[in-house]
Amino acid sequence: xxxxxxxxxxxxxxxxxxxxxxxxxxxxxxxxxxxxxxxxxxxxxxxxxxxxxxxxxxxxxxxxxxxxxxxxxxxxxxxxxxxxxxxxxxxxxxxxxxxxxxxxxxxxxxxxxxxxxxxxxxxxxxxxxxxxxxxxxxxxxxxxxxxxxxxxxxxxxxxxxxxxxxxxxxxxxxxxxxxxxxxxxxxxxxxxxxxxxxxxxxxxxxxxxxxxxxxxxxxxxxxxxxxxxxxxxxxxxxxxxxxxxxxxxxxxxxxxxxxxxxxxxxxxxxxxxxxxxxxxxxxxxxxxxxxxxxxxxxxxxxxxxxxxxxxxxxxxxxxxxxxxxxxxxxxxxxxxxxxxxxxxxxxxxxxxxxxxxxxxxxxxxxxxxxxxxxxxx
Ligand code: SF4
Ligand code: SF4
Numbered sequence: 001x002x003x004x005x006x007x008x009x010x011x012x013x014x015x016x017x018x019x020x021x022x023x024x025x026x027x028x029x030x031x032x033x034x035x036x037x038x039x040x041x042x043x044x045x046x047x048x049x050x051x052x053x054x055x056x057x058x059x060x061x062x063x064x065x066x067x068x069x070x071x072x073x074x075x076x077x078x079x080x081x082x083x084x085x086x087x088x089x090x091x092x093x094x095x096x097x098x099x100x101x102x103x104x105x106x107x108x109x110x111x112x113x114x115x116x117x118x119x120x121x122x123x124x125x126x127x128x129x130x131x132x133x134x135x136x137x138x139x140x141x142x143x144x145x146x147x148x149x150x151x152x153x154x155x156x157x158x159x160x161x162x163x164x165x166x167x168x169x170x171x172x173x174x175x176x177x178x179x180x181x182x183x184x185x186x187x188x189x190x191x192x193x194x195x196x197x198x199x200x201x202x203x204x205x206x207x208x209x210x211x212x213x214x215x216x217x218x219x220x221x222x223x224x225x226x227x228x229x230x231x232x233x234x235x236x237x238x239x240x241x242x243x244x245x246x247x248x249x250x251x252x253x254x255x256x257x258x259x260x261x262x263x264x265x266x267x268x269x270x271x272x273x274x275x276x277x278x279x280x281x282x283x284x285x286x287x288x289x290x291x292x293x294x295x296x297x298x299x300x301x302x303x304x305x306x307x308x309x310x311x312x313x314x315x316x317x318x319x320x321x322x323x324x325x326x327x328x329x330x331x332x333x334x335x336x337x338x339x340x341x342x343x344x345x346x347x348x349x350x351x352x353x354x355x356x357x358x359x360x361x362x363x364x365x366x367x368x369x370x371x372x373x374x375x376x377x
Pocket of ligand 1: 053057058060
């Protein structure tokens with residue numbers, strides 16, 4: 001795939017200005033980069049670039065040749081992993097196809113499970129995504145009741161990961177095996193429709209669901225079409241952070257529809273031109289400073305709008321963007337819909353605590369000795 005995409009590249013440079021790190025490579029052209037990788041002639045700056053690309057696809061919106069730049073980068077990651085030039089152990093905390101990882105350890109440490117009444121058989125399931133399940137666990141009871149009402153049926157809760165972290169790391173074969181396991185579980189449960197909250201899950205699952213005859217629907221679409229609005233608070237203004245995987249989709253429009261009772265102040269880069277919040281591309285596992293730099297830039301862009309709250313449809317974005325000058329001013333759209341706020345400081349405290357003391361030592365040990373899941377859960 002690298003060859004085919006590189007062959008499409010016109011070396012025109014139209015994508016370069018859309019990116020924060022592409023200008024650092026030489027020449028700053030994705031096609032040239034790919035050719036260097038294939039020829040085994042990768043320079044230090046180019047090798048630095050590949051694990052730090054946010055896979056945000058912002059560059060692709062400027063490309064006249066429709067080069068799939070982000071897919072090309074993940075394919076290059078696979079090559080560098082195979083050659084031992086990217087140490088895949090650095091990503092271990094997000095190996096979702098292993099028994100212990102940051103997500104499963106958090107759930108085990110704080111006993112977060114699926115309530116028995118939500119395991120019940122139903123043709124309809126709600127998949128919150130890893131971050132919303134873990135960090136927004138307290139929202140789930142009210143959210144499930146809301147979905148029951150909107151859908152006119154009892155909705156089951158599907159706590160699974162979509163496998164996106166594996167795809168982003170460039171672990172393609174492991175991702176495909178993991179995704180096969182997920183779709184088998186969906187088929188076995190008899191779900192005809194899966195409502196998803198995470199924009200990454202939507203992007204990962206939509207087309208395969210269509211091929212398998214399972215509807216994959218954004219929960220924001222479902223809520224907006226049912227006329228559900230976030231109750232407005234007089235005098236409160238909001239700005240929407242559009243998630244990278246929502247580029248080219250209607251997701252941002254549904255979120256804005258739900259927020260239509262609020263005075264909206266758009267960021268300079270919004271919609272298809274939105275910027276990465278810092279959590280994209282599995283970069284934080286490789287270079288945490290890069291995550292902070294991107295989060296800071298986006299938080300500052302939000303602050304320039306003068307809005308009170310920065311609203312996201314992605315829980316990872318909420319936690320990542322909760323940095324000065326946006327600290328304490330980030331909300332998930334579902335918090336506004338349910339009129340229930342997540343205690344992010346408490347959530348951060350729990351994330352720190354799980355790595356401290358005896359509990360921390362136990363979790364470190366479990367992570368270091370994690371094993372592949374027999375059949376991807
Ligand atoms: S996907 Fe994002 S980070 Fe990667 S090259 Fe494109 S704009 Fe840059
Ligand atoms: S805009 Fe597209 S064609 Fe032009 S250099 Fe970038 S990837 Fe190549």
